[in-house]
Amino acid sequence: MRDAITGLIGRYDQLGRYLDRDAIDRIATYHSQAEVRLAAVELINREAAEIVRDASRRLFEQDPELLLPGGNAYTTRRLAACLRDMDYFLRYASYALVAGDPTILNERVLNGLDDTYKSLGVPTGPTVRSIVLLGEVLAERLSEAGLEPGQLISAPFEHMARGLADTNVRAS
Numbered sequence: 001m002r003d004a005i006t007g008l009i010g011r012y013d014q015l016g017r018y019l020d021r022d023a024i025d026r027i028a029t030y031h032s033q034a035e036v037r038l039a040a041v042e043l044i045n046r047e048a049a050e051i052v053r054d055a056s057r058r059l060f061e062q063d064p065e066l067l068l069p070g071g072n073a074y075t076t077r078r079l080a081a082c083l084r085d086m087d088y089f090l091r092y093a094s095y096a097l098v099a100g101d102p103t104i105l106n107e108r109v110l111n112g113l114d115d116t117y118k119s120l121g122v123p124t125g126p127t128v129r130s131i132v133l134l135g136e137v138l139a140e141r142l143s144e145a146g147l148e149p150g151q152l153i154s155a156p157f158e159h160m161a162r163g164l165a166d167t168n169v170r171a172s
Contacts, residue, residue: 001108004030004100030100033152036142037097040153043141044094051141052086055133063126072123082130089131090138093156102159110163117164124164131161 002010008026012019019027044051060066066073066082073079092109096102117124135157139149 001095001099001104002101003098003104007101007103033100036147036149036152037100039145039147040097040138040142040149041094043145044090044138047141048087048090051090051134051137052083054137055130056083056086058133058137059126059130062129066126072121072126085127086130086134089157089160090134093134093138093160096156096159097153102156105156105159106163109160114164128161128165131157131164 005027008023009019012023060073065071067079068074073082089109092105095108096105114124116122117127135154138157139153142149142153
């Protein structure tokens with residue numbers, strides 16, 4: 001798994017170039033954001049279950065049909081699978097936060113996920129909304145802790161949401 005630094009160095013190495021001012025600035029930015037990234041990951045590690053619970057509560061308040069007969073979270077087994085997947089997305093977002101590179105989610109999460117969801121009959125619309133809600137809950141909790149999350153924290157969640165939304169065939 002690559003991170004922002006190894007990806008940057010790899011690109012310059014392929015070009016046979018020394019690190020220029022732009023590269024050094026990007027490395028400095030990566031390091032200057034370390035406190036917020038690590039605080040977010042620590043919060044995720046400490047409160048993952050609560051973050052998933054809060055995001056899922058919001059999802060089901062917005063779309064209660066998901067919990068009704070015929071809904072994709074109807075039955076204990078399907079609800080548990082939904083919560084498991086939300087936890088999965090949150091965990092992988094934490095990896096992307098540490099790496100400082102949301103594109104690592106392509107290989108680890110997004111590649112093949114749409115096909116899997118299609119084969120299982122899982123609508124991606126609510127999944128996309130759940131991912132966005134996970135990011136919102138995390139950002140709120142970081143703000144409550146006195147940190148300014150900004151785009152840095154939302155990037156992995158937005159990347160996953162966009163990746164699934166681009167292939168969305170059923171937005172139910």
